[in-house]
Amino acid sequence: MRAWEIQSGFGLANLRLAERPDPQPGPAQVLIRVRAVSLNFRDLLTVEGKYNPKQKLPLIPCSDGAGEVVALGEGVTRVKPGDRVCGIFAQRWIAGEPNREKLRSTLGGPFDGMLAELVVLHEEGVVVVPPHLTWEEAAALPCAGVTAWSALVTHGRLTAGDTVLLLGTGGVSIFALQFAKLLGLRAIITSSSDEKLERARQLGASGLINYQKKPEWSGAVRDLTDGAGADLVVEVGGAGTLEQSLRSVRMGGTICLIGNLAGLMAQVPLALVFMQQVRLQGILVGHREGFEAMNRAIAQHEMRPVIDRAFEPEEARAAFELMAAGGHFGKVCVRV
Ligand SMILES: NC(=O)c1ccc[n+]([C@@H]2O[C@H](COP(=O)([O-])OP(=O)(O)OC[C@H]3O[C@@H](n4cnc5c(N)ncnc54)[C@H](OP(=O)(O)O)[C@@H]3O)[C@@H](O)[C@H]2O)c1
Secondary structure, eight states, rough: OEEEOOOSSSGGGEEEEEOOOOOOOTTTTTEEEEEEEOOOOOHHHHTTTTTTOOOSSBOOOOOOEEEEEEETTTTOOOTTTTTTEEEETTTTSSSOOOOHHHTTBTTTTBBBBOSSSEEEEEEGGGGEEOTOOOOHHHHIIIIIIIHIIIIIIIOOOOOOOOOEESSSSHHHHHHHHHHHHHTTOEEEEESSOOOHHHHHHHTTTOOOETTTTSSSSSHHHHHHHTTEEEEEEEEEGGGHHHHHHHHHHHEEEEEEEETTTTTTTOOTTHHHTTTTTTEEEEOOOOHHHHHHHHHHHHTTTOOOOOOEEEGGGGGHHHHHHHHHOOOOSSSSOOOO
């Protein structure tokens, strides 16, 4: 089979198409013919050696992929040949709280990921995907989709009519926008591009803020919420956005800390946390139970994840380059 590997060292130049022996499913395992993979910011950092510089190589990158079950190992009961499935991000995190053991099982590092024609996963580490989705749409779900779902639903404590603030128009934020609409929430979104803001408006965002034109965008969030602030912030920026998020959230509201697009080490006025009784909730993707709940909602509403572009298998490097440039809206995919 063909697989993309980070081979002898990190960096996009070391991402190469390689031949590997076809994997065979052992007891309780399923063999998947992968059809599409989606990229996450983490995959880019992994290829660049910035996510885990100690990661052993070669590694097949990408946590997120969708494909068809083509063979079963002994004793498999959860799926059957022909089922359309995704792998779950942390293979051993089925439900409940995370722990080290569960989180040591993530795809695309330390475990080999999905950017390969054939992948073997434990039957507990796959979920059947909503039937109306294309391969690319299904491939978008495991990390970005589940993360947005965890923020809004698993940890959100939100109700219809509440306001969420979303930062930028990358994979997680656009999923959060779609879920906000589905849950009857009001969405305010920021972007560096007026064109992307217009696309977000078409997807249901009612508050649009260009964060480059308005670097102190919390004022605009306050204006859009009659001074109260947003009930929840999907914080994907990190260091460079956290203070503005703290100034944008309502008293007693929640900030879901998810990403570091704008830096990892922050210095923020802590009084904004305790004087407003803000809840800072770290999010690490989510468990299989959350993934399955999300899939039920996506199927019920026939929601379609937003795919910016799907690249051909030979163009995987170009897909990573697009992601690095931040030119996308929603998800970037590679067909396999
Ligand atoms: N904790 C977790 O479980 C988890 C899971 C998934 C992702 N993440 C993290 O969450 C972040 C987002 O991931 P993603 O996959 O959605 O990334 P992505 O698709 O690469 O997001 C890129 C977009 O982020 C926006 N952005 C960049 N800098 C920004 C800033 N200073 N303020 C506001 N928006 C900014 C830009 O939007 P515009 O072009 O519209 O300006 C850019 O297009 C990453 O840091 C990722 O590592 C964490």
